[in-house]
Amino acid sequence: MDFVGILRKLKISGPHALVIIAAAVGLATAGGALGFRALIGYFNHLFFGLTDQKLMQAFGAGFKFWLPLIPMVGGLLVGPIVFHFAKEAKGHGVPEVMNAVARLGGIIRPRVAGAKAVASAICIGSGGSAGREGPIVQIGSALGSTIGQYLRLSEERIKVLVGCGAAAGISSVFNAPIAGVMFSVEVILGDFTIATFSPVLVSSVVASVLTRSILGNHPAFEIPSYGLISPWEIPLYMMLGVILGMIAVLFTRSLDIFENVFERLKIPDIFKPALGGLLVGSVAIFFPQVLADGYDTIRLSLNGQIVVWILVILIFLKILATALTLGSGNSGGIFAPSLFIGSMTGGAFGIAANYLFPHVTTSSGAYALVGMAGLVAGTTHAPMTALLIIFEMTSDYHIILPLMVTVAIASLVARLLFSNSIYTVKLAKRGIDIRAGRDINVLRTHRADEIVTTEFDSIPLSATIPVILGKMEQSLESDLVVLDGDGRLLGLITFQDVRRVISRRELDMLVVAYDIAHREVEAVTMDTNLEEVMNTFNVRGTGVLPVVNDKVSNKVVGIIRKDKLVEFYNQKLIEHLRR
Template sequence: MRVNRQAVLGFLRLSPATRMLVLAAVVGLLGGFGALGFKKLILLLQGLFWATKDMTPETLYAVVWQRRLLMPVVGGLIVGPLIYFLAREARGPGVPEVMIAVITRNGIIRPIVVLVKAVASALCIASGGSVGREGPIVQIGAAIASTVGQTLRLGPVMLKTLVGCGAAAGIAATFNAPIAGTLFALELIVADFGLTSFTPILVSAVAATAVTRHYHGNITEFVLPVFSMKSHWEFGLYLALGIIAGGMAFVFSRSIYVARDLFDRSRIPAWVRPAGGGLLVGAMALAYPHVMGVGYDTMRVLLEGQLALGVMAALIVLKIVATSATVGSGGSGGVFAPSLFIGAMTGGAFGTIAHRWFPEVTASPAAYALVGMAAVNGACTQAPLSAIIVLFEMTGGYGIILPLMFAVVMATFVARKLCPESIYTEDLVRRGIEAHQGEDLNILRTISVRDVLRHDEAAIPQSAPFESLVRLALETRCNVIFTVDDGGRYTGAIAQQDIKYILNQPHEVILAHDITDCMAELAPVAL
């Protein structure tokens, strides 16, 4: 115990910047282990739901159709009550909830969110819900960081930065991508590229990545050959792909909230709705089980050139509907991976057509699929820099960085023209929170008049004699004394300078309300 006490005292004697770096490293390690544990939990639950941890389309095709139809429903029946009765913040992607906590609550997130979000999202994904794991991992990492900060009673600025560290750790550990995790947190969570935020967030992302690489090595999500542009004429094609990707991102983002509105207007109890969304996903999975789960296995099949054009086109539409049904009904899971999936199918279909028409000047359709992934993702989140770096670190390829940047920027431009809000900030706007107007305005909107109402102001009956008013003015430090009637209702206000004015003027003042009447008569003269 003595050693622990000395260690705590030593930690407290550190400078604020040093303490922040130490805490960032701790949060990064916790976030890294949290991400690994969350992935393990998904695999465990997949084994329970499907009797296999393999969620490839071929494996799911082999499952009897009744199971494909009903497993998402079963998952929804468990997830709905879990979220509704324990932590409603665990509904949906998770990233908007972290942004709201940073903007309106100085980074305070309830500790129970860690457990509920992990279990609910793992159940939703493992049972076949069409959502991703990145959003939940961001919220889990941020909740862990917030819990640490609240335990140590950090101030608002440090706590918000620490929450950003947790979010960065989640993305970094998920994709084995420290730079992408850092930029994601800076662009979307803390919205601050200053050195005081950048340094601890980078440290946290590196620590989380170190955990991932210790257990899984320096691997990327997709192992691919090196791609490169075949001709400069392809810039025109990538321009067209960027425009299409921006439109597709707009459709996907809008569909999420259209589905949520439809479910919210229904008479189905909120805790049952995720089962309804699961039923829709299960019905689509009878013909296309590709829409279930995160979707990375299907993306690998596409990047290996083994997916037909017709299947890609169908999966664009079906994935949008499936993810909208899962998230809109109140399921728990992210939209990051679905946006990559939709982008991959869009780019793959576009690249296949372009390669058929111009085989001499176009690269493999897989190259267009990769660019499409980043373009739709960047347009959805309206964080183009993060999207570019995520794809670069996920694939480890530098050959298509120029068309990648070109298409992502164009897609983001188109998406912003169609709608100024991202797939995350739209949720904030619907709750009356302006993500682009500064945190002071949003904090004021969360404060009611009751919260700032003072009960220590001086008041006096309007029939009180002038001498009592003067005595009260000398005793109190209040600048204003309020007059009330016999029922205690407000009738007027007398400022200290009003009393001084009356004392220096030859007015016949007998009662308190005479001053309010007198000042009302003199107001035009004073002006």
């Protein structure tokens, strides 16, 4: 009997079954994360333990002119994996997961998990400037998708399991279960509903429990407790947010530029990762801090142990090294480099602030910590994830105000300067515009009149509570449109609105529809494109949207149901992919 058969025999189905499967995805991803961590350690020992020692014996321990050979050899091994076995393993992985959710029904080839693990472990272990967070997100997502495909689940449930794997990956790597959940719903799925949130939460918690039981419950960075020592620091943190937003855009654009440069190079693709590794190794001869994830250097910055000129240089060299690594086709994540660049930026800013305003500023380490969150928010366009991940990585909640201010401004500045995040810029080059887990291009070319329903239930503004309840019992709509005597839109009523007064019988004949309706309703017209309609649904959170003949007369001519829009989107997406 298969797993689904067992669940049916135990009379476990629907959401309950999905939660149990999500727990299994969490266990599998945590196991994958532990194995991936061990694999990185193995390759790091192979390249920088055994190989490095032999090279020093052969050439002496002086000037390490041979250092570039190590990441170059790593690139030679990565090339065949990413260009012949699983092209999805190229780069930092998260865009491929987003594309699978938005356009492929959550389907990720099972081989991707193994290919990503090996390719990224070789890249990071040989000194490539990348992190392990993006790879484990892709590994976990691939495991979730594979489990969903094996159990023959629906497309929507496979997508949820992909999100479960992503959340479990972040939870395992950072020991950050809350941030894992937020990353999944904010970046991967774009869906905050309970049906999605519950299994993602379970998967993240299960993964965290397993990794903590094996590795211990320790924050990623042990740092002094930092806090806000003066209100005058808030303007400084705001200024830091602006700088971090600009640095985030520089990082995002640099990665995009180097990907374009390497794509145009007239050499076989299989050798491009080796060239990238050679160039990164050349930088590392003088500044070895740019190699791998750079966590040791981040710790020094958080404790204020790096001089300012080194911090400034490392900001730009880490951007260069990461762009060379991932732009050339190597495999690894951008999260750790983002933390590194943010820490160096914040640390340098903090030293300058200490010098100029010694009596009202705290240690430069506090600014380095806040800088990490700000840079992550600026690159990923995921401010909530950035906030939570720093809290959980440091176990320090005393610096919440500076964090919130800096993250908000860094994210805003980055969005103003460049519309795409570091995850979506790669997809945008392919003509794919993903927002809230959907390919918006599919909706942009269609109008509201294609899915409008002209027969709909409405109620007059003077309808009493019993009349409203009677209409709701008869109606197929989740929300009712409130009209005046001329058919003009006055508002929208949901069951939640009625629920607030339903228990007070004395109000039955006193309260009317106009009293409880949402009057600030955003209606659409027949020629509104469906991208705008979807955005309006996401903002308003309603089940239907009124369609008016024009925004002046505001006469309602129909409604659009959200479920019908989603069904239309899925149908058009399938047609688009089959061309």
